[in-house]
Amino acid sequence: MLVIDPHCHMVCRTTADYEAMALAGVVAVSEPAFWAGFDRTPAGFVDYFRQLTETEPKRAALFSMQHYCWICLNPKEAEDLGKAKEVLAEIPKFLDCPTVLGVGEIGLNKNTPNEVKVFQQHVQLAIDTFKGKGGEHHLILIHTPHLEDKLKGTKMIIEMLKDFGGAIDPDRVLIDHVEEHTIKLVKDAGYWTGMTVYPVTKCTPQRAVDLIELHGFARTCVNASADWGVSDPLQLHRTLLEARRRGHSRQTLLQIFYNNPASFFGQSPRFRLPKLILAEAGPQI
Numbered sequence: 001m002l003v004i005d006p007h008c009h010m011v012c013r014t015t016a017d018y019e020a021m022a023l024a025g026v027v028a029v030s031e032p033a034f035w036a037g038f039d040r041t042p043a044g045f046v047d048y049f050r051q052l053t054e055t056e057p058k059r060a061a062l063f064s065m066q067h068y069c070w071i072c073l074n075p076k077e078a079e080d081l082g083k084a085k086e087v088l089a090e091i092p093k094f095l096d097c098p099t100v101l102g103v104g105e106i107g108l109n110k111n112t113p114n115e116v117k118v119f120q121q122h123v124q125l126a127i128d129t130f131k132g133k134g135g136e137h138h139l140i141l142i143h144t145p146h147l148e149d150k151l152k153g154t155k156m157i158i159e160m161l162k163d164f165g166g167a168i169d170p171d172r173v174l175i176d177h178v179e180e181h182t183i184k185l186v187k188d189a190g191y192w193t194g195m196t197v198y199p200v201t202k203c204t205p206q207r208a209v210d211l212i213e214l215h216g217f218a219r220t221c222v223n224a225s226a227d228w229g230v231s232d233p234l235q236l237h238r239t240l241l242e243a244r245r246r247g248h249s250r251q252t253l254l255q256i257f258y259n260n261p262a263s264f265f266g267q268s269p270r271f272r273l274p275k276l277i278l279a280e281a282g283p284q285i
């Protein structure tokens with residue numbers, strides 16, 4: 001089955017990972033900008049954005065995979081407002097690159113006042129630098145904090161987005177790393193949701209399928225978010241396998257693991273894959 005991984009940090013992965021993903025049916029991957037495991041200088045960010053927009057698409061192409069990315073200063077490094085200002089000034093030119101889908105993954109880490117300021121500046125940038133139809137904005141991908149900060153941070157993010165009024169279209173925003181206590185909040189507010197499936201932290205494949213069964217799969221994307229920590233790009237496939245084991249139809253699996261990300265990303269004309277339709281329902285195999 002063909003799959004799109006909507007959130008995977010390929011700069012941290014080997015070519016063996018690219019190959020394993022391609023063998024497992026991944027035809028496109030989207031890579032948000034994030035924390036490198038250490039704080040960078042503004043010049044370091046520019047190099048990173050070049051890696052995302054120039055190098056990774058070439059590595060992915062070796063495995064017939066399309067590579068898309070998102071550009072931002074991550075919330076963990078937003079504490080330094082001077083650095084944030086310098087990095088934000090570099091972002092608009094990268095938003096013009098042909099494989100960039102939007103601004104992300106912005107968000108909150110420890111829910112601090114400086115993180116809030118930089119989050120708002122990124123959202124404003126997504127509005128101000130969009131060159132498409134009037135009234136729209138760049139797609140936005142949002143990281144929610146970990147553990148005890150998640151619920152509070154998710155509420156703060158939704159409130160901040162509301163403050164932008166009609167300038168923000170919830171259909172063009174995905175709020176990622178939802179868990180049992182935040183998924184309803186995000187869905188009820190009309191945003192896309194992302195579930196991140198990890199081997200040790202965040203959601204397990206079983207919990208992700210439980211969430212899908214409880215809350216439905218409309219506007220829901222599942223990702224492995226594999227990075228430089230303990231993670232595995234095939235966690236997405238373990239989730240798919242768990243859903244299949246529980247008897248979910250091929251149509252449902254195609255919707256969750258391919259057509260949902262294709263629909264969200266497809267709002268950008270830069271995303272080049274069409275949605276797929278099963279030829280006929282056929283027997284369950």
Ligand SMILES: [Zn+2]
Pocket residue numbers: 007009032034105225
């Ligand atoms: Zn991430």
